[in-house]
Amino acid sequence: MKMDGKTVLVTGSTDGVGRYVAAKLAAAGARVLIHGRDRERARTLADEIKRQGHSEPVFYQADLSSLAAARRLAEAVLAEHKRLDVFISNAGIGSRTLGTERRTSADGHELRFAVNYLSGFLLAHLLLPLLKASAPSRIVNVASLGQHPLDFDDVMLTKGYTGARAYAQSKLAQIMFTVDLARELEGSGVTVNALHPATYMNTTMVREGGITPISTVEQGGDAILHLATGDDVAGKSGLFFNGMQQSQANPQAYDEAARKRLRALSLELTGLSA
Ligand SMILES: NC(=O)c1ccc[n+]([C@@H]2O[C@H](COP(=O)([O-])OP(=O)(O)OC[C@H]3O[C@@H](n4cnc5c(N)ncnc54)[C@H](OP(=O)(O)O)[C@@H]3O)[C@@H](O)[C@H]2O)c1
Numbered sequence: 001m002k003m004d005g006k007t008v009l010v011t012g013s014t015d016g017v018g019r020y021v022a023a024k025l026a027a028a029g030a031r032v033l034i035h036g037r038d039r040e041r042a043r044t045l046a047d048e049i050k051r052q053g054h055s056e057p058v059f060y061q062a063d064l065s066s067l068a069a070a071r072r073l074a075e076a077v078l079a080e081h082k083r084l085d086v087f088i089s090n091a092g093i094g095s096r097t098l099g100t101e102r103r104t105s106a107d108g109h110e111l112r113f114a115v116n117y118l119s120g121f122l123l124a125h126l127l128l129p130l131l132k133a134s135a136p137s138r139i140v141n142v143a144s145l146g147q148h149p150l151d152f153d154d155v156m157l158t159k160g161y162t163g164a165r166a167y168a169q170s171k172l173a174q175i176m177f178t179v180d181l182a183r184e185l186e187g188s189g190v191t192v193n194a195l196h197p198a199t200y201m202n203t204t205m206v207r208e209g210g211i212t213p214i215s216t217v218e219q220g221g222d223a224i225l226h227l228a229t230g231d232d233v234a235g236k237s238g239l240f241f242n243g244m245q246q247s248q249a250n251p252q253a254y255d256e257a258a259r260k261r262l263r264a265l266s267l268e269l270t271g272l273s274a
Contacts, residue, residue: 012091016203064119074126094205116170135189182238
């Protein structure tokens with residue numbers, strides 16, 4: 001896909017792999033909408049992009065542990081841009097971010113489920129009219145190989161909580177949503193795919209988890225760019241990739257009844273069903 005004249009939103013682009021992806025897309029000529037919580041980190045990235053002679057990205061500040069903040073982010077993008085060609089839902093927290101204890105979001109939901117999945121679910125739905133109007137367009141959900149089936153009797157993990165399980169269920173939820181949304185978007189010209197970018201990239205999330213990185217940010221970033229811009233994936237939708245390769249997710253992703261339950265729950269929690 002030629003990126004000249006295209007508009008791309010990358011959540012979580014003030015750090016890690018999202019930052020790399022945003023800089024590459026700006027270098028390819030896209031108008032990049034960067035997002036994060038920290039204005040200073042965003043300024044550093046914007047300056048770097050400008051210094052290299054590319055057009056200055058637009059920064060959106062939003063803490064995605066609040067659904068109201070996610071909603072305001074979508075509303076600002078819809079109000080300020082006439083098109084959106086690619087939405088990369090990348091912002092996330094790791095299994096040990098902010099410690100090992102169970103935490104909740106501003107809305108009272110388990111924090112990893114809220115930040116890694118629910119906010120992206122809400123953003124994608126709110127941005128759909130603009131994505132449809134800009135078709136052919138793409139949604140890329142940055143998930144993981146770390147996947148744990150959802151227990152629909154305790155999605156908020158009030159019992160037996162571990163950060164690893166919370167992270168892995170939020171990542172599988174992203175993939176289940178990807179498969180589900182792809183069906184809904186058939187014929188619309190909007191595709192949606194999910195991926196595991198790379199294993200233990202050298203990013204803040206991995207380092208603060210005390211894990212020794214084994215992949216580079218470039219490896220994972222290039223896999224995200226492949227789904228966002230690659231000609232070979234044009235028109236493909238509802239798929240899970242492990243890096244550059246199409247792959248299989250946890251079986252729950254292909255369980256229609258489970259996806260239906262997740263969809264109903266997500267519509268209710270985000271207020272979209274109202
Ligand atoms: N690293 C890996 O090996 C790996 C492997 C598989 C999948 N992934 C996935 O890749 C994605 C990016 O991870 P990364 O490794 O690049 O992590 P990272 O370096 O920690 O960057 C995370 C990004 O998400 C943003 N973010 C975190 N919490 C947020 C919140 N509450 N509201 C808004 N933004 C928030 C951060 O913004 P601030 O600058 O404001 O903190 C930052 O821009 C994640 O979805 C992760 O699950 C990573």
